Amino acid sequence: MSSTHTSFYQETHTVFGHHDNKFLQWIFSIDHKRIAIMYGIVMFSFFGIAVLIALSMRLELFYPGQQIMGPQTYNEAFTLHGIIMIFIFIVPGIPATLGNFLLPLQIGARDVSFPRLNLLSFWVFVLGIIAVLTSLFWNGNAPDTGWTFYAPYSTKTGSNIVMALTGAYLLGLASILTGINFIATTHRLRAPGMGFFKMPLFVWGLYATSWIQVLATPIVGITLVLVILERVFGVGVFDPTKGGDPVLLENLFWMYSHPAVYLMILPAFGIASEIIPTFCRKPIFGYRAIAISSSMIAFIGYLVWGHHMFTSGESNTVALVFSVLTFLVAVPTSIKFFDWIATMYKASIVFDTPMLWTLGTFITFIIGGMTGLILGAVGVDVYFHDTYFVVAHFHYAILGGVVFLMFAGMHYWFPKVTGKMYNELHGKIAFYIIFVGFNTLWFPMFVAGALGMPRRYFDYLPQFTIYHQIATVGSWIFAFGLIYMFVNLYKGIRKGKPAGPNPWNATTLEWQIPSPPQAENFGTIPYVDFMPYEYIKGEPVHHMDLSVDESKKGAHHE
Amino acid sequence: MSDVKTYEPEIIFDKQGNPHEVVDWDHDYEGAKLGFWIFLLTEMMIFGSLFLVYTFYSYQHGAQFSAASIHMNRLLGGINTFILLISTLTMGLSLANLRNGHVAVCKKYIWATIILATLFLAIKYTEWTLEIGEGFYPGSPSADLAALGHGGKLFFGLYFTMTGLHGVHIIVGIGVMLWLLSLINRGKITPENFVVLENTALYWDFVHIVWIFVFPIFYLIY
Numbered sequence: 013m014s015s016t017h018t019s020f021y022q023e024t025h026t027v028f029g030h031h032d033n034k035f036l037q038w039i040f041s042i043d044h045k046r047i048a049i050m051y052g053i054v055m056f057s058f059f060g061i062a063v064l065i066a067l068s069m070r071l072e073l074f075y076p077g078q079q080i081m082g083p084q085t086y087n088e089a090f091t092l093h094g095i096i097m098i099f100i101f102i103v104p105g106i107p108a109t110l111g112n113f114l115l116p117l118q119i120g121a122r123d124v125s126f127p128r129l130n131l132l133s134f135w136v137f138v139l140g141i142i143a144v145l146t147s148l149f150w151n152g153n154a155p156d157t158g159w160t161f162y163a164p165y166s167t168k169t170g171s172n173i174v175m176a177l178t179g180a181y182l183l184g185l186a187s188i189l190t191g192i193n194f195i196a197t198t199h200r201l202r203a204p205g206m207g208f209f210k211m212p213l214f215v216w217g218l219y220a221t222s223w224i225q226v227l228a229t230p231i232v233g234i235t236l237v238l239v240i241l242e243r244v245f246g247v248g249v250f251d252p253t254k255g256g257d258p259v260l261l262e263n264l265f266w267m268y269s270h271p272a273v274y275l276m277i278l279p280a281f282g283i284a285s286e287i288i289p290t291f292c293r294k295p296i297f298g299y300r301a302i303a304i305s306s307s308m309i310a311f312i313g314y315l316v317w318g319h320h321m322f323t324s325g326e327s328n329t330v331a332l333v334f335s336v337l338t339f340l341v342a343v344p345t346s347i348k349f350f351d352w353i354a355t356m357y358k359a360s361i362v363f364d365t366p367m368l369w370t371l372g373t374f375i376t377f378i379i380g381g382m383t384g385l386i387l388g389a390v391g392v393d394v395y396f397h398d399t400y401f402v403v404a405h406f407h408y409a410i411l412g413g414v415v416f417l418m419f420a421g422m423h424y425w426f427p428k429v430t431g432k433m434y435n436e437l438h439g440k441i442a443f444y445i446i447f448v449g450f451n452t453l454w455f456p457m458f459v460a461g462a463l464g465m466p467r468r469y470f471d472y473l474p475q476f477t478i479y480h481q482i483a484t485v486g487s488w489i490f491a492f493g494l495i496y497m498f499v500n501l502y503k504g505i506r507k508g509k510p511a512g513p514n515p516w517n518a519t520t521l522e523w524q525i526p527s528p529p530q531a532e533n534f535g536t537i538p539y540v541d542f543m544p545y546e547y548i549k550g551e552p553v554h555h556m557d558l559s560v561d562e563s564k565k566g567a568h569h570e
Numbered sequence: 571m572s573d574v575k576t577y578e579p580e581i582i583f584d585k586q587g588n589p590h591e592v593v594d595w596d597h598d599y600e601g602a603k604l605g606f607w608i609f610l611l612t613e614m615m616i617f618g619s620l621f622l623v624y625t626f627y628s629y630q631h632g633a634q635f636s637a638a639s640i641h642m643n644r645l646l647g648g649i650n651t652f653i654l655l656i657s658t659l660t661m662g663l664s665l666a667n668l669r670n671g672h673v674a675v676c677k678k679y680i681w682a683t684i685i686l687a688t689l690f691l692a693i694k695y696t697e698w699t700l701e702i703g704e705g706f707y708p709g710s711p712s713a714d715l716a717a718l719g720h721g722g723k724l725f726f727g728l729y730f731t732m733t734g735l736h737g738v739h740i741i742v743g744i745g746v747m748l749w750l751l752s753l754i755n756r757g758k759i760t761p762e763n764f765v766v767l768e769n770t771a772l773y774w775d776f777v778h779i780v781w782i783f784v785f786p787i788f789y790l791i792y
Contacts, residue, residue: 122594125601192608200601204582204590226608230615238623238731246709247727248720249623254727255720260626264619537592539584 094159120203191225217282376412401461452486634721
């Protein structure tokens with residue numbers, strides 16, 4: 013590998029050609045890798061803020077009665093926690109950061125299809141964040157509806173709902189633009205020879221996700237606009253006094269927001285499908301089944317929104333149909349899990365940090381998924397609805413599934429993004445601390461919820477004290493683990509050892525170019541007539557050097 | 571930036587020595603079209619949701635929706651439909667002329683489209699003013715509106731929402747056309763490189779098709 017290459021940190025294309033100013037070089041860059049990193053920085057800053065808000069909520073709940081905040085502040089706190097985590101962190105999360113960075117690299121492209129649109133969607137994202145933040149400080153109360161903005165409360169409350177909705181709308185728009193870009197990129201810019209069934213599975217996950225973003229997000233977008241119009245002009249669509257129907261909002265909202273749950277998890281599953289063959293040194297078992305099951309999950313995801321409304325007065329027949337459809341999601345999900353387990357069978361597994369995170373996630377996500385089946389059953393859900401059981405299920409599935417796999421991906425591609433290695437031992441210790449903290453934090457909530465502790469309450473009956481106290485202790489272990497992990501990664505960036513192009517002996521295309529990659533990714537674009545995960549006797553079949561193409565050097569894009 | 575340079579696609583060879591063209595993001599006509607079609611799909615979902623909401627309430631309040639529809643100004647609405655249809659024709663002709671190399675004619679047709687679109691907005695504005703003057707608007711205390719019941723309130727709420735959103739699309743369209751003209755003047759859109767104009771024509775088609783659905787459900791149901 014040529015040691016003289018200039019990475020994308022030194023050289024970039026911007027919308028306006030060249031800039032000398034380093035800062036402007038970043039914020040106007042149309043390089044997908046730089047945009048991914050900018051997304052990452054913004055997103056993780058807000059992740060940190062949302063974690064702090066959550067910690068303060070847990071402190072409030074340490075004893076019954078009021079400790080550090082009143083009921084109104086508590087409502088505002090969980091609303092803000094939800095808005096930040098859902099709209100700013102999780103929904104764009106993996107696609108906008110890891111996806112943006114890796115999609116072109118994995119399919120052998122020099123950038124995404126619309127690099128300028130990519131930058132635009134980042135700026136729309138930032139604008140959305142500004143709108144959300146404005147709603148906190150601008151003339152009155154912060155939003156207090158919860159992140160779902162259910163009517164009629166959201167159309168009546170005196171807090172700054174309109175600004176928050178505008179923010180959420182813009183964040184949704186950014187996510188749509190990313191989705192459009194990814195679909196076009198996947199269809200058009202695959203390296204010659206790479207058919208759909210030769211793409212890495214992370215690309216499959218992103219592709220399925222992009223379709224959800226494109227088809228589902230507009231619906232929540234217009235729903236949010238309707239709530240804005242309702243508040244500003246009194247249109248009446250959700251207002252019962254004008255003949256409107258508040259439950260219609262729930263229908264429209266979940267028509268989007270349930271597929272959005274799969275939008276969050278599919279790329280995360282893609283990450284798992286990348287990590288497992290690499291650390292098992294084996295071709296993945298059931299490649300096609302995993303690829304197709306992503307699309308199946310994306311499709312079934314549209315048909316299950318009614319399971320959020322079992323207690324809203326929908327008919328028993330409707331509830332039963334939605335219940336059965338909800339169970340169906342478990343089928344393609346299980347296909348993935350069994351394929352992963354089959355890949356690990358008789359493999360000599362390397363337990364490095366990314367693999368450890370992936371395996372840990374299996375435990376937490378399976379708990380999250382199984383409790384999802386419990387909640388999907390109508391009879392049980394009528395009892396568990398709006399209790400801490402739901403809170404626990406949600407965090408096990410989303411934090412213990414999506415975010416944990418995101419952490420796995422962060423460790424896995426860390427050497428590719430930075431060119432350095434993090435400290436393996438500290439990475440593992442961080443995982444164990446977070447894992448223990450996580451389970452201490454949320455497992456007691458299953459019990460509390462089953463015993464009848466309702467969610468979103470700032471106060472509770474004395475018999476629930478013990479569960480809240482265990483959870484609060486867990487929350488501090490969890491937060492400590494997060495700090496530990498990020499400090500370790502930061503130290504890796506500062507003084508990590510050079511990683512080399514392919515530290516894990518992985519097989520996909522992004523590992524065949526230098527770390528960090530150069531501005532337009534590939535010198536030579538390969539002809540792809542091989543499967544993405546080819547190992548023979550624990551060794552990758554292909555060793556390529558795609559960094560430089562002497563014949564074309566300097567000819568491409570000025 | 572690429573001026574008049576001719577673009578040569580990059581070629582790579584497989585093991586058998588067959589050549590394959592590498593698709594580059596910067597010169598990908600198909601990709602630009604694909605992306606725009608997907609964007610139109612998202613627009614379809616937005617308007618589709620509103621049509622869904624309309625269907626839901628017109629099913630619940632059929633009679634009142636018909637009664638409210640009497641107060642629509644069908645003459646102005648009809649003229650607007652006509653104007654929008656002609657504007658689609660001029661938009662299409664601008665594209666056809668550009669592809670045949672008649673850049674000056676193409677620009678004239680774009681101007682014609684802009685004028686027709688502005689006319690549409692002016693008539694829409696007149697219509698809204700008339701309706702608001704008669705007290706048919708969301709949150710109005712008017713007794714006429716109250717007499718129409720819940721259905722009437724929802725009808726006018728949806729009417730202003732949907733025609734308003736459609737109007738926003740017209741305004742965006744006008745902005746895009748002005749941008750197109752400047753791109754043509756700067757030589758960024760040429761008879762060889764017309765995908766931006768083609769996509770705009772698609773967008774304009776979409777806007778007029780939405781109107782073709784909006785018009786009957788509000789104006790022609792009684």
